[in-house]
Structure formats: C-alpha cells, structure tokens
Amino acid sequence: MLSEAALIDPDWLRPEFTGLSVQAFMTTRAGGVSQGAHASMNVGGAVEDDPAAVAANRARVSQALGAQAVFLHQVHGSDVARLAPEHVLPGVPQLKVDASVSTRPDLAVAIQVADCLPVLFAAPGGVAGAHAGWRGLAGGVLENTVAELCAAAGCQPGQVQAWMGACIGPSAFEVGADVLQAFGRAPLLHDQPLFSYRPNAAGEPRWRADLVGLARQRLQALGLGSISGGAWCTYSEDSRFFSYRRERLGGRMVAAISLR
Template identity: 35%
Template sequence: MSSRGWQRPDWPAPTRVRSLITEREGGVSVAPYDSLNLAAHVGDDPLAVAENRRRLAGHLPASPCWLEQVHGTTLVDAAGVGRAEVPVADGAFARVPGVVCAVMTADCLPVLLCDQSGSVVAAVHAGWRGLQAGILERAVAAMAVPGERLLAYLGPAIGAQAFEVGNEVRSAFVAVHQEAAAAFLPAPQSPSLDEGVAAARERGGEQLVGKWLADIYLLARQGLRRAGVNAVFGGSGCTLQEAKRYFSYRRDGVTGRMASLIWLADD
C-alpha cells in the first residue's frame, strides 16, 4: 500500500508487527535532496531534515533508532540504545514494543524481518558488501529465532537491470557461495544484453567480462535461504530507474535517503 511519501509493506506479518518505508515525496528539502530526505549526513539543511523527521514521527510510536551505517555486519539491540546515541551498525533488532528499528537507503537493499508470533523484529541495511559478508545470516542469528519461523520483506533497491558491478564484486560472492553466480549476468557490450552474453561466452567466459549486472534481490534471497528463511516478500522495483519515487545515489550522486522502519505494537 503506497501513499504520498511512504508505503506499507505488503506481507503477512503478525498484527502487532508494524512497518513503514518512506519514499522521496512529502517533505520540505530542496533539490538535490527533494523532498523527504531523512539523512542528516548527506549535506542537506539540518532544519529541513528535522522537519522531515518530525513528519515521519507522526506515523511512529517513538523516535527511530538511527544508525551510522558503514556497510558492515554489526547489528544492535535497539532497545538498549540511548536517545542521543547513533551506533555504528548496519542493522537493529527489537523485542520491546514501541522500539523502532530503522535503516536508510538510496540504492542499497533494506530488509525487514519479523517472526511469525510477533515477538521480535529487525531492520537491515544490505548493500553488496554486507550481503557478501553475511549480514542477513547474522541478523537471523541475532533475532534468536529459527529461520523457518521468520518472514522477510525486501524493500526498494537498485534493480538487476541497472546495478552494474565489476569482476571483483562477482568474484567476492562466488568465492564464498557458488550459487551466487546465478545473480550475475554480463553487462551489455552491444545493443542488446543477449549479444553481450553471447560475446562474453565466445571470448572465453567471466575473465574477459569487464562488467556485470548484479541482482541484489536474488543475492538477498540466497542469503536468507541459507539462514533458513523461505518466506520472503517484496523485492521488486528499481530505485535508479524510478526517479520520481526514490532517491538513488548511483543516479544522482548527491541525494537524500529513504528510511525503512519496523516495530512491535503494544499487545
């Protein structure tokens, strides 16, 4: 379900699990941060960011546990973070009602998690570095619930047709998990992707392919499956191609950030 400035994930989460993903409209920031930028670290006017966060607060039970994201694999218990703290982490989990977990993105993949009984939730910032290092597997471990009892929602990220990476990225994934090869296609080196794939194969394979198109949604599904999570929802759209709806760092360079948030409601 989408409204101006935000969307509600469409997934069969328990009633007491609440979630929200912001989009770029509905705020007061001016270009190139227009308009609902929620990040204080990208050069936007601090007063505009404060007003954008105030507008978001109207949909939340408390101020979110904001993070200083570094493309790592650290997760924190949001209930143990003080109001003024901004922990260095790329994910947060909570078992206490009213504690809001949040991650910010602008091409990287936000992943929301909850268990079937509505006792624990988590929000994860899953860029390619975090995915390769196993942040989703670490998130499942931190939630201390068997993967088969968890639900996951993949929020808006850069699409497979737009996420171009080099050989080093593909090699880093495949060196750890061979199945990751399915998430990479040679980037087009001629008018059509099919011709690019054929040309790469003709030249002898991956060593001669300069660039790849990476499917970050598939990489996340693979990581979740390794952790036992098979109930995965979302995972469509492209932040780079949907300029009116989403911020995209790859598209614009200087830009704002969306937030993906999740919390437990009171019983």
C-alpha cells in the first residue's frame, strides 16, 4: 500500500508549517485521472467532467491527507463551518460556506479554487482553510476563519500560521470600480495601493488587482505568527494550473490540510 507521501504528486504545491504536525498541499493539473480539458487532477463536480473521474481524484486527495477531505459548496461568502463527523455521512448535503475548521485528525479541510485565492491555516490543535475571492475577502472570510480556528483550537492569532496558495496574479486580475468600492477605495482614474489602473481596449476604466496583496494586508492586521506563499499565477501558468477566467469549463484544484 502506498504511503500518504507517495500519493502526493511532485508537482503539487507543498506549504510548510513550522513546528506543527499537519499534512497540507495544493493540487495542480497533474496527478489525476480526468481527460481532455479537465486533465488530469480535476476535483470540480460542476464542470462537465466524468463524475467517476472526479470521485477518483477526490479520493486521492483524502488518501494523500490520511483523512476524509470535506469539500464545501462554496458561494463566495464569508461564513465558516466547524467540521464534524456528520458532515461526511452518506446523503448529507455539502456545507454551503466558504471556509472550514477542523480539530479532528480524521476530517480534513478542502478548499476548491480555479483563480480565487485559497488560504490554509494551521495552529496547535486545529487547521482551517478559506476560499478568498474578492467578494469573500472584502466580506471578512479570512478574519472569520481565524476567529473560528482560535475558538475551536483554544489558541491565539499569534499561534496561527497562514499559507496562501495559487490564484490569479496582479498582472491578469482585471476588475471594475465595484471591486475597488468593496475594499473601501474610491474609483479614481489612477493607480492606488494594490490596484493598478489599466483601462480596457474600449477605454473603459479598469484596474488590475493584487489579490494576494489584499489578503496579506488583512492577515498581517490579524497578528498571525507567520504568513507565506502566494507566489503563483493560475491564469498565466496555463500548463500547471486550471483557471476559470481562461477556461470556464476547465478543472478545479484543491488546497487541503489535515491534522496528523
């Protein structure tokens, strides 16, 4: 029987959490069984992939974690769920939230993405993950996740370590004035911190947003013990990552973490 480490594809991203006993990774395109546009490690069930292939890929995630990965029905919100055994019972609907916390070694956090930012958290006695697109980020999903993790694990923010996975990068993430306003910025026609003004071909005002920078700013304000990652662009690295903006019916990746 293959070990958990042997089931982690060498191309997957591997966060490091110092001094904590966790298993964590973010998948890439590599290492699964899906075919065609979903080749090969697609974990998304709503992108017209073969359901049997999706199930096999999700099973590999759980096997590599050594725990049952609990996938969520993500809705671009800011709510957080604390995982419990009933969430993996047959026929139980997926939790309709964008973040989860686990204090159980048998239940793993799993966050699906294909341009939005996944953030994994580890602390003594607990792990968590958040799906941080711009809506969730502006709505406080990271702050809510850290608060729930600290409550569940009985720790302080300074004991929490955060790792940011792959997402759409600042050279590719084109947004409108509504996104600036969601982050409390006035839509002035010039560069602003973490928003670079770049009108589109029709001359309409657009900005390129730094999603990782916006997340890091919020994580730093929480006083976490360490913040790392965020060095990959899903949109521009097309041979390695799926991207919703580049291929809407392409695959979905997962950032996952479990206690050992």
